[in-house]
Amino acid sequence: MSHALDAPHDPAVDQSIARVEEQFGLLINRVKASMRDRAERVYPGLQPVGYKVLSTVVRAGRLQSGALSEMLMTDKSIISRTVKYLEQVGLITREPDPLDGRSSYVVPTAIAVERMDAVRLDDQEMLYDRLRGWDLGDVERLATLLHMLNETVPTGASAATREREHEQSSPSGAC
Numbered sequence: 001m002s003h004a005l006d007a008p009h010d011p012a013v014d015q016s017i018a019r020v021e022e023q024f025g026l027l028i029n030r031v032k033a034s035m036r037d038r039a040e041r042v043y044p045g046l047q048p049v050g051y052k053v054l055s056t057v058v059r060a061g062r063l064q065s066g067a068l069s070e071m072l073m074t075d076k077s078i079i080s081r082t083v084k085y086l087e088q089v090g091l092i093t094r095e096p097d098p099l100d101g102r103s104s105y106v107v108p109t110a111i112a113v114e115r116m117d118a119v120r121l122d123d124q125e126m127l128y129d130r131l132r133g134w135d136l137g138d139v140e141r142l143a144t145l146l147h148m149l150n151e152t153v154p155t156g157a158s159a160a161t162r163e164r165e166h167e168q169s170s171p172s173g174a175c
Helices: 011-042 048-060 065-072 076-088 110-132 136-152 159-169
Strands: 092-097 100-108
Touching (some): 011 048, 011 110, 048 076, 048 110, 076 092, 100 110
Antiparallel strands (some): 092 100
16 A cells, blocks of 8 residues: 655655645635625624534534534534524524433524525626636646545645555555
């Protein structure tokens, strides 16, 4: 089995990868700015983490806080504070779990669903408008490349942790 860390270093490839890294940095900054803007459009003063939590709850319909924490890979205390805030501003409610009285479900309010849908539709329209100006082959290539990247990008663990796990799973620690 080939491992990316075993590949020889081609300076031209490394230079291209550096350009990809630079573009991802720019994209991430724009996504962060977009998240702040989306959050503000849903509710004035809403922070990006609140938007992220709310969008997940709106997509799921209802979730327990623990499941929400796992889905977002976020500390339970952050989820708890965020859910409390979203409840205070009327974007979510809590419903008791009929099977476990100690726990509850987080449920989006109708106004939250309405606002999230409006923001999503505005953003979707903007994306479609921009990509409709591209060549069809470029749009398809972008979708394919993003899919390939998403399939190879691990969630969570750092590169050092993944390398240690790889070495430990190999016979005698050899790759």
